[in-house]
Amino acid sequence: MPVNATLSQLSDWSYGSAAAIYLLAMILFLVEQAFGRKGREAAERAGAGRDGSAVAAAGGGEPPEGPASTTASTAATMAASAAESRRRGRAERFGSMGVAVMVLGMLLHLAALVFRGWSTGRAPWGNMYEFLMVLCFAAVVTWLVVISRHAVRHLSVFVLLPVVLLLFLGGTLLYSTAVPVQPALQSYWLVIHVSTVAAASGVFLVPGVASVLYLFHSAHQRDPARFASLVRRLPSKEQLDRVAYRVTVFAFPVFTFGVIAGAIWAESAWGRFWGWDPKETVAFITWVIYAAYLHARATAGWRGDRAAMINIAGFAVVVFNLFFINLVVAGLHSYAQVD
Amino acid sequence: MTTGGDGGPAARERTYRDTPVRRMLAFARNTWRGLTSMRVALILLFLLALAAFPGAVLPQRMVDDSAVSRYIDDYGWWGRLLDRLQFFDVYGSVWFSAIYLLLLVSLVGCLVPRSAEYVRSMRAKPVLTPRNLARMPHHRAGELRADPDSVIARAHDRLARWRRVERTEQDGARTISAERGYLRETGNLVFHFALLGLIIAFAVGHMYKYEGQVIVHADGSEFCNSGIYAFDTFNAGLNVDGTGLTPFCVRVNDFEADYLPNGQPDNYRADIEYQSGDDLRDGTWRPYDLQVNHPLRTEGDRVYLLGHGFAPEFTVTFPDGQQRTKATQWRPNDQVTLLSDGATKFDPPGVTDAAERRSSQIAITGLFAPTAHFNGKILTSSAPDLEDPAVAVDVMRGDLGIDSGYGQSIFEIDEKMVEQDRLERVARENLRVGEEIELDDGTRISFDGVQRWASLQVSHDPTQGWVLAFAIVMLVGLAASLIVKRRRLWIRVSPSGDGGAGSLVHVGGLARTDQAGYGEEFTRLAADLLEDTGGERDARNGSERNRS
Ligand code: HEM
Numbered sequence: 112m113p114v115n116a117t118l119s120q121l122s123d124w125s126y127g128s129a130a131a132i133y134l135l136a137m138i139l140f141l142v143e144q145a146f147g148r149k150g151r152e153a154a155e156r157a158g159a160g161r162d163g164s165a166v167a168a169a170g171g172g173e174p175p176e177g178p179a180s181t182t183a184s185t186a187a188t189m190a191a192s193a194a195e196s197r198r199r200g201r202a203e204r205f206g207s208m209g210v211a212v213m214v215l216g217m218l219l220h221l222a223a224l225v226f227r228g229w230s231t232g233r234a235p236w237g238n239m240y241e242f243l244m245v246l247c248f249a250a251v252v253t254w255l256v257v258i259s260r261h262a263v264r265h266l267s268v269f270v271l272l273p274v275v276l277l278l279f280l281g282g283t284l285l286y287s288t289a290v291p292v293q294p295a296l297q298s299y300w301l302v303i304h305v306s307t308v309a310a311a312s313g314v315f316l317v318p319g320v321a322s323v324l325y326l327f328h329s330a331h332q333r334d335p336a337r338f339a340s341l342v343r344r345l346p347s348k349e350q351l352d353r354v355a356y357r358v359t360v361f362a363f364p365v366f367t368f369g370v371i372a373g374a375i376w377a378e379s380a381w382g383r384f385w386g387w388d389p390k391e392t393v394a395f396i397t398w399v400i401y402a403a404y405l406h407a408r409a410t411a412g413w414r415g416d417r418a419a420m421i422n423i424a425g426f427a428v429v430v431f432n433l434f435f436i437n438l439v440v441a442g443l444h445s446y447a448q449v450d
Numbered sequence: 451m452t453t454g455g456d457g458g459p460a461a462r463e464r465t466y467r468d469t470p471v472r473r474m475l476a477f478a479r480n481t482w483r484g485l486t487s488m489r490v491a492l493i494l495l496f497l498l499a500l501a502a503f504p505g506a507v508l509p510q511r512m513v514d515d516s517a518v519s520r521y522i523d524d525y526g527w528w529g530r531l532l533d534r535l536q537f538f539d540v541y542g543s544v545w546f547s548a549i550y551l552l553l554l555v556s557l558v559g560c561l562v563p564r565s566a567e568y569v570r571s572m573r574a575k576p577v578l579t580p581r582n583l584a585r586m587p588h589h590r591a592g593e594l595r596a597d598p599d600s601v602i603a604r605a606h607d608r609l610a611r612w613r614r615v616e617r618t619e620q621d622g623a624r625t626i627s628a629e630r631g632y633l634r635e636t637g638n639l640v641f642h643f644a645l646l647g648l649i650i651a652f653a654v655g656h657m658y659k660y661e662g663q664v665i666v667h668a669d670g671s672e673f674c675n676s677g678i679y680a681f682d683t684f685n686a687g688l689n690v691d692g693t694g695l696t697p698f699c700v701r702v703n704d705f706e707a708d709y710l711p712n713g714q715p716d717n718y719r720a721d722i723e724y725q726s727g728d729d730l731r732d733g734t735w736r737p738y739d740l741q742v743n744h745p746l747r748t749e750g751d752r753v754y755l756l757g758h759g760f761a762p763e764f765t766v767t768f769p770d771g772q773q774r775t776k777a778t779q780w781r782p783n784d785q786v787t788l789l790s791d792g793a794t795k796f797d798p799p800g801v802t803d804a805a806e807r808r809s810s811q812i813a814i815t816g817l818f819a820p821t822a823h824f825n826g827k828i829l830t831s832s833a834p835d836l837e838d839p840a841v842a843v844d845v846m847r848g849d850l851g852i853d854s855g856y857g858q859s860i861f862e863i864d865e866k867m868v869e870q871d872r873l874e875r876v877a878r879e880n881l882r883v884g885e886e887i888e889l890d891d892g893t894r895i896s897f898d899g900v901q902r903w904a905s906l907q908v909s910h911d912p913t914q915g916w917v918l919a920f921a922i923v924m925l926v927g928l929a930a931s932l933i934v935k936r937r938r939l940w941i942r943v944s945p946s947g948d949g950g951a952g953s954l955v956h957v958g959g960l961a962r963t964d965q966a967g968y969g970e971e972f973t974r975l976a977a978d979l980l981e982d983t984g985g986e987r988d989a990r991n992g993s994e995r996n997r998s
Binding site: 290291297298300360363364367368371374375376378379380381382383384385386387388389392393395396399400402403406407409410412413435436 | 488489491492495496498499502503505506507510512513540541652661710712714716717742743744745752754756907909911914917918921922924925928929932
């Protein structure tokens, strides 16, 4: 099937605009991050009510008929006052604008993917540029879900920074024109395996960032002089740990599935389901590291800093797999198509 | 130790004698305990990740043997040291095996007691209701007009899907302890057992599997999976001796490759026929369209289309008028343009004298291009498709060294023969199809055309179905163990109000795993449990009580 040049051009434009708009969102979030301390703390208190101990706040405004427990009513007032101060905080407004802009960026990002797939008549993840596009998309969507559930919106800069960086690298160094894929990739397993692995990799970005922030927090606790101004603006360590854990726990089975799908595909494309090809090997290492993370969180003496470090190591290996193995080591997965 | 301070050394001696046997037992016990602890499992997981790493960056024998040789040549003593330390066979190395065996032991040692614990906990009743439910992470309380009996009855209804037990406390308060999410532990155990199964199936597969590659001309040539000799290369597990391969035959009738205008391959397909099982006896051939990603599966074995290439066909007309025609496969040395090299070798016909034969053997060696492009006289290929084939050949005459007893590559001539002047170049020419060379003795060599060949791989792995099954079970177990939340709920109901007609109700909740997420469910449950369904009379009582 020939490539439709107009559509692929549209895809490229959407891609560029998405990156630019993320950059704009980043600036807005930066304003919130820099000036929005008060509003943020209020939001945090309300957030604690959402998934912490003062549960009743989530039960709706309607007070129970009988004499309700006191926690419920205080939490409700707290949430109300938080909402009020949120309305007031000007920096907060930048934050909500940032979210709106980020959603717009995500839609353009999605358009870039759709046009790319449409122009080539295949799933839009057949080379490294496209893989990176999917990965970043997954990271952005994950983050939007996370901030709808946890009061961590003001951390968006830290997530958008690596996303924009990766999109920039993808759009410049790794860019490749839209073409169909070679015979070995013409399989519905391309759709299943690559999409799940790319998405899981992108989702892993979020816990990676949360864990880095967690370590800054710890460093500050050990020596209050260090990173004081940064840490003042961070949510609690528990909150960061919870975000890291919950997102990892979602991404890990997806990644596992992606690796299994890859093995099934390898069985029909390369004649064996597992052959220690460099890319397979690093996927295995990634898997073992995230398994280690889950164990660490259940092992006394390994929770906290060490678990966070393991999580970061996991994402570092994901990035290593993407860049080093694709570009430096030759293997069966040499479909990167970087000119 | 139980010895007090009052017993003398002799007394201590009696209660605890430090014999070598005991010391060894203690050592074994401690080692076992250590090995099966989470901490050690964690460290072993790390070591496994670390040990797997060199395999990703260094060439591996099982993947690419020649890359390993090149690496060792390039890096000298460093390469030889790495080789000695098995860094080019990471996944079969002593140290990698040691780590994964230890992990396996640790896994078994961890699973056995956990399974026992699991059975016990599945039988056990939910724990006693804590004295003060207000201390629980989740708590709601309320005073209802309904009497304790109906509150408790409704709670049983509402908690129908929870495992629960009702108890009556000393002061007459009635409680229900409920617990849910046992599937988490089930999933976790299923996951770990499936992982164990997967590792074992994988290891067993490695003992019994084999892989053989063979090149078959796409002109109706046949290949039969009858023994190691039928293959060009053959890799097998320790328990495969090459006898008893599953019998089947494959005949390659045609090969087709489609390319996009830019030269990128779009599709490869081999038109084949095969026979296996009963077909072998009655001679039935079944057609199959063999493609990349679309292997032939028969009798538990798989046949893959790995690659393809060209076999230029040459005819040698000897001075006495005898002709010999041959199309030997040449190997692609550029995967993009399929520029190939090779050597097509001829014996002079009808020559019985060995010495004479060895002075007049002929080899045609050089380059083949499917779409020729000449830079002056230098031949290259500009595309992989068979558009304008040409060869650039050296014709060698003399002793090819085939009788020396050493095997030689079908793609090359023996350069030693050239160095010893026993093989001599007698012509160098570029040829298109139909062109020919005439040698000084009148021998004519013509380039007749091109045949295609397909390279096939036969793979056999008796346990791969098991590995897949374990992998799927593992995934299901993992999902269950990560998604399901283990959680507890307690309700305490004591009589209240006039004559105990109403109830004072406390509801407490605790998520045993990750706290987040239980909140909403608890709120919903607690709201239901605290909903007042008392009748008319109760309602009046209730309002009176509220007023007071
Ligand atoms: C081959 C090595 C192993 C791998 C790849 C592995 C993998 C995993 C994974 C992915 C989980 C996450 C599931 C969850 O969090 O519920 C997990 C949980 C767990 N594993 Fe393993 N495991 C291994 C060996 C072991 C060993 C040797 C032990 C015992 C010492 C063990 C004990 C546990 C326990 C107790 C949990 C539950 C932790 C929790 O509640 O979060 N595992 N394992």
